[in-house]
Amino acid sequence: MMNPFPVGNPGRALGLSLVAAVLALSLPAARSADLNGAWRLDQPKEWGVTLHTYMVLHQKGGLTEGGIYPNGSGSIPIHGAHMDGADLVFTMDWGWNFRVRPEGANLHVVINYGADNTQEGTAVPVTEAVMWAPAAIPPPVVRTLPDNGLARTPPMGWNSWNHFAEQVDDATVRAAADAMVSSGMAAAGYTFINIDDTWEAGRDAQGNVVPNRKFPDMKALADYVHAKGLKLGIYSSPGPVTCGGYEGSFGHEEQDAKTYAAWGIDYLKYDWCSAGRIYGKEELRAIYQRMGDALEHCGRPIVYSLCEYGMGDVWTWAPAVSGNLWRTSDDISDNWKSMDNIGFSQGKLAPYAGPGHWNDPDMLEVGNGGMSPAEYRTHFSLWCMLAAPLMAGNDLRLMSDDTREILTNGEVIAIDQDSLGHEATRAYAKDGVEVWTKPLHDGTVAVGVFNRSHQAQAAAFSWAEAGIPVRAIGVRDLWRHEDLPASDGFKASVPAHGCVILKVTLVGVVK
Numbered sequence: 001m002m003n004p005f006p007v008g009n010p011g012r013a014l015g016l017s018l019v020a021a022v023l024a025l026s027l028p029a030a031r032s033a034d035l036n037g038a039w040r041l042d043q044p045k046e047w048g049v050t051l052h053t054y055m056v057l058h059q060k061g062g063l064t065e066g067g068i069y070p071n072g073s074g075s076i077p078i079h080g081a082h083m084d085g086a087d088l089v090f091t092m093d094w095g096w097n098f099r100v101r102p103e104g105a106n107l108h109v110v111i112n113y114g115a116d117n118t119q120e121g122t123a124v125p126v127t128e129a130v131m132w133a134p135a136a137i138p139p140p141v142v143r144t145l146p147d148n149g150l151a152r153t154p155p156m157g158w159n160s161w162n163h164f165a166e167q168v169d170d171a172t173v174r175a176a177a178d179a180m181v182s183s184g185m186a187a188a189g190y191t192f193i194n195i196d197d198t199w200e201a202g203r204d205a206q207g208n209v210v211p212n213r214k215f216p217d218m219k220a221l222a223d224y225v226h227a228k229g230l231k232l233g234i235y236s237s238p239g240p241v242t243c244g245g246y247e248g249s250f251g252h253e254e255q256d257a258k259t260y261a262a263w264g265i266d267y268l269k270y271d272w273c274s275a276g277r278i279y280g281k282e283e284l285r286a287i288y289q290r291m292g293d294a295l296e297h298c299g300r301p302i303v304y305s306l307c308e309y310g311m312g313d314v315w316t317w318a319p320a321v322s323g324n325l326w327r328t329s330d331d332i333s334d335n336w337k338s339m340d341n342i343g344f345s346q347g348k349l350a351p352y353a354g355p356g357h358w359n360d361p362d363m364l365e366v367g368n369g370g371m372s373p374a375e376y377r378t379h380f381s382l383w384c385m386l387a388a389p390l391m392a393g394n395d396l397r398l399m400s401d402d403t404r405e406i407l408t409n410g411e412v413i414a415i416d417q418d419s420l421g422h423e424a425t426r427a428y429a430k431d432g433v434e435v436w437t438k439p440l441h442d443g444t445v446a447v448g449v450f451n452r453s454h455q456a457q458a459a460a461f462s463w464a465e466a467g468i469p470v471r472a473i474g475v476r477d478l479w480r481h482e483d484l485p486a487s488d489g490f491k492a493s494v495p496a497h498g499c500v501i502l503k504v505t506l507v508g509v510v511k
């Protein structure tokens with residue numbers, strides 16, 4: 001089954017004002033059998049965790065408005081509510097279709113998430129307090145934390161979310177570690193095996209976070225991954241629940257950091273999610289500082305990955321909370337439009353990247369099936385030009401030759417991992433062709449020629465037009481693995497959605 005919640009959570013980015021507005025629409029729990037008020041639908045999982053989706057409905061003068069709070073997300077407004085016999089039907093932004101009707105004091109609910117994915121159940125009335133508890137814990141005073149010394153080049157590894165979503169377990173993670181080595185990816189520089197959301201169960205009597213049945217022994221799993229020469233990453237949220245609705249670190253930051261250290265965790269992705277129900281954007285930095293501080297004192301080096309979708313100019317303050325990387329966008333999807341939108345809008349963030357601290361345009365979709373090999377080559381090349389973290393998001397056990405060849409192209413990976421740590425910027429654009437350039441530590445320049453248009457383009461430009469006012473004495477094509485004749489510029493046809501990545505050696509100023 002596909003996880004019903006793998007897509008981006010646009011609602012979580014909404015501010016407290018919208019939350020307050022929606023709450024103002026809700027009524028107390030005691031009510032007659034109508035649809036008004038706040039409702040909770042439980043979703044029990046076979047690994048012993050029950051998730052909750054909340055609905056807030058407000059009926060007035062024949063109209064129904066409201067919001068859905070799927071798991072750890074913020075409010076997603078509903079649309080098109082109308083009666084169909086005794087049922088109220090409506091939809092919401094993620095394309096989910098709802099059919100609800102009173103059933104005694106409860107609501108009978110059918111949610112259709114898309115093809116072959118329907119949930120039917122009973123939603124019980126709840127009060128706002130149940131939805132929104134707990135109250136905020138006052139954020140710490142903002143200060144500058146020390147650099148943790150990690151991630152001098154963009155982190156490389158694998159993350160479970162893009163392919164497996166909630167279907168990740170101990171066996172999946174061990175298999176990913178095995179495949180990381182046997183496929184040659186470890187040799188190409190990939191190190192981290194990162195467990196994303198849905199590993200959590202809850203807390204024990206002492207408040208220690210406990211994994212659910214999918215992960216019987218986290219320490220043993222870390223030992224297994226370490227024995228392969230790899231590192232293990234984990235995921236949490238500063239809110240009470242994660243984006244998937246699982247246990248978050250709210251109020252347990254230090255304790256959780258110590259637990260991760262005791263298990264042997266090497267990387268934490270910390271996802272804002274339900275923290276947005278409690279804190280405003282102006283508190284982002286302080287809240288991320290709280291976990292940065294906890295990691296600094298947990299007794300183990302842990303790479304700190306901030307995931308708050310680029311809110312509050314995170315790139316300006318993330319290094320000051322000991323952040324090694326920070327998401328700059330909402331979630332990527334496995335299609336050209338999503339990748340193109342995110343990847344080509346990163347240029348203005350280049351000044352913020354450097355050794356130890358990286359812009360993160362989200363994890364890779366290479367090999368997940370929604371793009372052509374040419375498009376995946378463009379996706380991978382662009383991420384390398386951007387000095388982005390390279391987190392493969394595919395099933396490493398079942399890679400096609402194309403996928404393996406893309407993910408392990410050492411010449412392109414070297415652009416990503418260049419020790420100077422510069423991020424490419426757009427130097428030239430014409431007819432859908434964009435040229436991005438990135439200076440490298442040895443004085444050469446990486447030049448990415450990308451065709452964003454839907455047809456092949458005859459691209460032709462001089463190095464000077466691409467902002468390189470010097471003569472090229474060596475040009476190497478990093479996908480064809482071939483040296484090209486020295487030239488004053490580039491001239492070639494680039495296929496639709498394709499790219500050419502060059503390493504250009506320069507001398508003198510062009511007259």
Ligand code: GLA
Binds near residue numbers: 331
């Ligand atoms: C958010 C993040 C994703 C993933 C999911 C897990 O949407 O942006 O990368 O971690 O949560 O629920």
